[in-house]
Amino acid sequence: xxxxxxxxxxxxxxxxxxxxxxxxxxxxxxxxxxxxxxxxxxxxxxxxxxxxxxxxxxxxxxxxxxxxxxxxxxxxxxxxxxxxxxxxxxxxxxxxxxxxxxxxxxxxxxxxxxxxxxxxxxxxxxxxxxxxxxxxxxxxxxxxxxxxxxxxxxxxxxxxxxxxxxxxxxxxxxxxxxxxxxxxxxxxxxxxxxxxxxxxxxxxxxxxxxxxxxxxxxxxxxxxxxxxxxxxxxxxxxxxxxxxxxxxxxxxxxxxxxxxxxxxxxxxxxxxxxxxxxxxxxxxxxxxxxxxxxxxxxxxxxxxxxxxxxxxxxxxxxxxxxxxxxxxxxxxxxxxxxxxxxxxxxxxxxxxxxxxxxxxxxxxxxxxxxxxxxxxxxxxxxxxxxxxxxxxxxxxxxxxxxxxxxxxxxxxxxxxxxxxxxxxxxxxxxxxxxxxxxxxxxxxxxxxxxxxxxxxxxxxxxxxxxxxxxxxxxxxxxxxxxxxxxxxxxxxxxxxxxxx
Amino acid sequence: xxxxxxxxxxxxxxxxxxxxxxxxxxxxxxxxxxxxxxxxxxxxxxxxxxxxxxxxxxxxxxxxxxxxxxxxxxxxxxxxxxxxxxxxxxxxxxxxxxxxxxxxxxxxxxxxxxxxxxxxxxxxxxxxxxxxxxxxxxxxxxxxxxxxxxxxxxxxxxxxxxxxxxxxxxxxxxxxxxxxxxxxxxxxxxxxxxxxxxxxxxxxxxxxxxxxxxxxxxxxxxxxxxxxxxxxxxxxxxxxxxxxxxxxxxxxxxxxxxxxxxxxxxxxxxxxxxxxxxxxxxxxxxxxxxxxxxxxxxxxxxxxxxxxxxxxxxxxxxxxxx
Numbered sequence: 001x002x003x004x005x006x007x008x009x010x011x012x013x014x015x016x017x018x019x020x021x022x023x024x025x026x027x028x029x030x031x032x033x034x035x036x037x038x039x040x041x042x043x044x045x046x047x048x049x050x051x052x053x054x055x056x057x058x059x060x061x062x063x064x065x066x067x068x069x070x071x072x073x074x075x076x077x078x079x080x081x082x083x084x085x086x087x088x089x090x091x092x093x094x095x096x097x098x099x100x101x102x103x104x105x106x107x108x109x110x111x112x113x114x115x116x117x118x119x120x121x122x123x124x125x126x127x128x129x130x131x132x133x134x135x136x137x138x139x140x141x142x143x144x145x146x147x148x149x150x151x152x153x154x155x156x157x158x159x160x161x162x163x164x165x166x167x168x169x170x171x172x173x174x175x176x177x178x179x180x181x182x183x184x185x186x187x188x189x190x191x192x193x194x195x196x197x198x199x200x201x202x203x204x205x206x207x208x209x210x211x212x213x214x215x216x217x218x219x220x221x222x223x224x225x226x227x228x229x230x231x232x233x234x235x236x237x238x239x240x241x242x243x244x245x246x247x248x249x250x251x252x253x254x255x256x257x258x259x260x261x262x263x264x265x266x267x268x269x270x271x272x273x274x275x276x277x278x279x280x281x282x283x284x285x286x287x288x289x290x291x292x293x294x295x296x297x298x299x300x301x302x303x304x305x306x307x308x309x310x311x312x313x314x315x316x317x318x319x320x321x322x323x324x325x326x327x328x329x330x331x332x333x334x335x336x337x338x339x340x341x342x343x344x345x346x347x348x349x350x351x352x353x354x355x356x357x358x359x360x361x362x363x364x365x366x367x368x369x370x371x372x373x374x375x376x377x378x379x380x381x382x383x384x385x386x387x388x389x390x391x392x393x394x395x396x397x398x399x400x401x402x403x404x405x406x407x408x409x410x411x412x413x414x415x416x417x418x419x420x421x422x423x424x425x426x427x428x429x430x431x432x433x434x435x436x437x438x439x440x441x442x443x444x445x446x447x448x449x450x451x452x453x454x455x456x457x458x459x460x461x462x463x464x465x466x467x468x469x470x471x472x473x474x475x476x477x478x479x480x481x482x483x484x485x486x487x488x489x490x491x492x493x494x495x496x497x498x499x500x
Numbered sequence: 501x502x503x504x505x506x507x508x509x510x511x512x513x514x515x516x517x518x519x520x521x522x523x524x525x526x527x528x529x530x531x532x533x534x535x536x537x538x539x540x541x542x543x544x545x546x547x548x549x550x551x552x553x554x555x556x557x558x559x560x561x562x563x564x565x566x567x568x569x570x571x572x573x574x575x576x577x578x579x580x581x582x583x584x585x586x587x588x589x590x591x592x593x594x595x596x597x598x599x600x601x602x603x604x605x606x607x608x609x610x611x612x613x614x615x616x617x618x619x620x621x622x623x624x625x626x627x628x629x630x631x632x633x634x635x636x637x638x639x640x641x642x643x644x645x646x647x648x649x650x651x652x653x654x655x656x657x658x659x660x661x662x663x664x665x666x667x668x669x670x671x672x673x674x675x676x677x678x679x680x681x682x683x684x685x686x687x688x689x690x691x692x693x694x695x696x697x698x699x700x701x702x703x704x705x706x707x708x709x710x711x712x713x714x715x716x717x718x719x720x721x722x723x724x725x726x727x728x729x730x731x732x733x734x735x736x737x738x739x740x741x742x743x744x745x746x747x748x749x750x751x752x753x754x755x756x757x758x759x760x761x762x763x764x765x766x767x768x769x770x771x772x773x774x775x776x777x778x779x780x781x782x783x784x785x786x787x788x789x790x791x792x793x794x795x796x797x798x799x800x801x802x803x804x805x806x807x808x809x810x811x812x813x814x815x816x817x818x819x820x821x822x
Contacts, residue, residue, distance in 0.1 A: 052583050128547075179588040195669035196589070198763050221666060221761075224771070227648070228761040231663035235655050254656070392536055393548065 046196035046222065049177035050169035051120050051129065056242060056491035057222040061200045064494050066169035066185035069094065070160045071486050075321040077160035081170055085159045087442050091151040092159045098146060100209045102172055103190045109145040115173040131166050155440035157447060165410045167487055188213040188495040197222050214482060214498030230475055233258065239480045243490045244473040245360060246306040253475055263472040263489030266319035267408055270312055271365060272466035273401045276423045281346030282400060285461040290340035293333045294376045295369065297467040304365045305470050312466035315455055319408030322451035327459040334376055351380040351400045356390035359405035366403055396423045407488045411451055412439060431457040508800055512793040519789045524565045527778050533557055578779040586783045589768060594787055596673055597764035601749035604687040609742055612695035620703030631700065635693035647686035647759040654682060665762040686756045691745045698741045699734060706733045736806040743802055747795030751788040
């Protein structure tokens with residue numbers, strides 16, 4: 001269960017980073033390639049190394065240049081370079097796809113996977129990779145070019161989901177990624193010209209195992225400023241821009257051949273607050289329940305999301321497999337909440353709500369939430385800090401509530417993430433047993449039951465207040481088709497994109 | 501004059517050393533450090549300690565400063581939180597920003613002089629009042645607002661210029677000059693307006709001065725009056741205004757760059773500050789600090805050279821204003 005997450009992964013799950021825009025060039029019409037513009041931040045630090053990259057443009061680019069063993073599709077693991085997994089004793093064996101070639105023409109073999117695992121576990125990595133907590137990368141055995149056996153450090157019930165959740169791209173045996181170099185993958189597009197923080201030109205790889213891609217060329221543009229991304233599409237310099245702010249979406253697409261697209265209900269980002277159960281008053285389940293009964297979720301959705309979203313049910317993980325959407329959030333009941341606070345001896349207790357703007361709207365929601373608590377007579381205060389200090393352990397330990405956004409990731413990721421941090425975790429025996437079972441059991445029914453139990457615990461005495469599910473919007477030319485959501489709608493999968 | 505430049509350079513160098521110390525130690529005192537920024541949500545106490553040790557953050561701040569300053573002298577700017585060398589991140593971006601600032605300055609000199617004279621030679625006239633109002637407007641509006649309006653009119657409305665400065669990989673902004681027009685125009689409107697106001701005021705005061713009136717009453721043609729009596733009084737002031745504007749443009753392009761997605765230091769600086777990428781922020785502050793010191797030195801020397809009494813006098817030059 002010690003599945004700690006790095007900053008890189010945090011950013012990935014939160015969907016923060018340099019924005020993405022894309023231009024797509026269609027088959028036979030060399031003048032028009034889809035140009036995709038991505039959402040913003042840290043563009044100049046973009047990297048070809050799929051284990052360093054951290055911006056949406058990075059992900060969008062690396063995920064068309066490289067392939068993963070398993071991808072997430074509609075919340076389920078989708079076999080890509082792997083075709084299946086066989087469970088063994090303290091290890092599992094991955095069967096690899098036949099007939100896959102690298103962009104340089106050489107065949108894809110098990111040694112490449114072995115190298116990838118050694119690479120991500122190497123001590124020179126800027127941050128430890130989350131898979132190193134599960135896999136014994138030093139003891140990997142290559143059985144034959146199509147078969148590899150990977151020993152585990154703790155039981156892994158669903159290795160396919162583990163790989164899919166970690167988003168592990170496979171790199172070629174011996175690959176290094178010096179600045180100014182290039183990247184050789186197995187993905188649907190080859191990397192052409194690339195300049196960090198500016199553009200990457202991706203050209204079609206006709207020999208891709210999943211069938212030749214549709215567009216001749218895709219240009220991925222990094223634009224930090226959301227208005228600049230939208231302007232690029234509105235003026236025809238790009239065909240698609242991901243992660244468009246709600247304020248911009250409200251003004252309309254800005255052209256007859258343009259449309260604002262929503263990624264749909266299952267791709268919504270869960271926005272909420274986590275209560276710190278290690279200190280008063282939220283060490284008492286009655287105080288936790290009381291605050292959940294006080295919050296006006298609809299007001300937050302209306303004012304922070306401008307209506308682009310719906311209210312949440314206090315559980316993170318919306319859109320994931322095994323998510324329990326039959327659970328209802330406690331009904332608003334101010335009198336009942338006050339009675340509960342009285343019982344918990346929490347009347348008049350100071351409440352500090354910590355927030356940083358690492359997802360748009362975090363600080364706004366915090367201020368509104370604090371107003372709601374104050375209106376109910378609580379001594380609440382917002383503590384707005386910079387992103388770099390947000391996770392400073394000492395300050396977190398002294399905070400009562402903190403903002404927390406989470407994309408539609410597998411429940412493994414969601415629950416591991418909250419457990420990785422003492423002040424975010426709920427120290428509950430039933431929850432721990434259920435999550436441990438869900439992680440380790442290879443039995444599908446047992447896993448589903450375990451997740452049901454874990455979510456029942458969170459609904460009953462949990463420390464989450466998930467007030468809203470935010471839409472992910474994009475602005476696009478109407479003829480852009482085939483943009484798929486794999487991991488997050490903020491950096492979609494462009495491997496099947498084209499112009500209709 | 502050589503002694504003056506050498507002295508100013510020595511002062512500048514001392515200032516930079518002081519600045520570097522302030523930046524390094526000051527940043528160290530802020531909450532959160534590179535280990536925190538790197539690890540984010542995975543910053544458990546044990547892992548923090550391990551990362552601090554690996555990054556050398558557990559050593560005393562002055563030892564780390566000496567290390568960093570030594571690297572700086574060798575041209576090694578350190579490594580970003582993301583693991584990329586800082587020099588690779590800054591790379592051509594400093595040059596791109598300098599290009600933006602340089603182009604703006606070059607255009608600003610003739611424009612501000614001509615417009616300033618055109619208005620100032622007839623103080624109180626309708627055109628003078630018009631220039632005063634327009635320049636006040638552009639000085640008062642933040643440059644990103646001006647930039648946004650320019651995009652609305654020229655890119656989205658008229659469709660004649662690009663809304664974003666997309667520079668293909670391997671090319672520079674000069675390979676796509678259209679991408680430079682709106683950013684330069686946005687900067688020019690703000691900074692030239694400031695220069696126009698300063699120059700106009702000096703000219704307006706000069707044309708009322710006794711020696712100008714004397715020349716005019718003596719029947720000198722207006723052109724000669726301007727050339728012999730007005731310009732010599734205005735140029736030292738104008739020169740100082742231009743050089744100070746150039747100094748303000750070092751780092752002053754950041755907001756405009758963001759609006760246009762221009763590949764300069766703006767995006768890097770904003771991101772470094774937002775994500776706590778201290779090595780990058782520190783390197784940028786040093787680059788910008790050095791730029792300002794050089795520009796101020798040039799302003800100082802320029803004013804001396806263009807002012808006869810200062811050129812020959814022994815006493816130090818007046819301190820630059822603004």
